[in-house]
Amino acid sequence: MDHRKICQELVRGREVANRLRQVMNEHDESSSFVQTLAKNVLRSFSNSLFLLDKYPTYEPYDVSQMQQKDSCFIISSTKSEDSQESCKSFTRKNRRGCYKRKRTTQEWEEVSETPIVDGNQWRKYGQKKILEAKYSRSYYRCSHKNDQNCQASKQVQRIQEEPPLYKTTYFGHHTCNNDLLNSEIILDSNSSPAETSILLSFNNTFPNPTKQECPFLSSFHPSPSSDCYMHPPELEATLDDSSRNNNNDVTLSPRQWDDISTLLDSADLDDAFHHFGGF
DNA sequence: GCTATTTGACCCGT
């Protein structure tokens, strides 16, 4: 199978999942369980992209697409090798400037009309005027860098005045479990199997809020083929025909949900890929 | 007083 197409599909899936999570955050009636589900789907897409080592061959979107309304585009993914300690041995007294030069295993960029609200907690640690850049670049790292050693970081740079455009470059993945605190997956063990069935829809028919409703909203640009979204391979492998109804909705039995939640919560996605046969 | 942000200094990679 063509890796580039896989990447494109994963990127699109991640964008839609991100959008779904943002919509849910906007609507308080969404249960924390559903929100967590969306969050895990989003994470799964990101991890899949991470694991796909040929992802750097993925070609960026054409810049002209960035003019689309309500848009947030992943314009590239790359690069670099394993991180390396580049810190010299400093005395405790003279540690200024002692740091690890950024060399993450993954980085990707997104461009949006507003600074991206991605649901994670970031702490700004620097700002720098960049040569030949109209606006200075801001540096953020995960607020849980210290307490959970989360290595995720990002850079935000305004790249255009009118309309305002911000480029956010992410480095590394969050290893902190902060988002689990307020939205842990909890299945009511007292519920009957029928009650605990979960309905997943891969049909892009949910209401599409306007930018006014979600001013920060990003990462959604329906494609002509969005109505024929494939089920993720995990679900294809997990679901039997009786689990589907005519609307492309998927009703999962408790056992199937267990399989999927185990997959999504699995720290070792290699195992998950093997479990479901990989790509 | 605690936490987050700002900002100049410092170091690394090219």
Add this chain to the structure above:
DNA sequence: ACGGGTCAAATAGC
């Protein structure tokens, strides 16, 4: 040597 990434003291906000 230079540009960019990070540190950490100073400052701001609560």
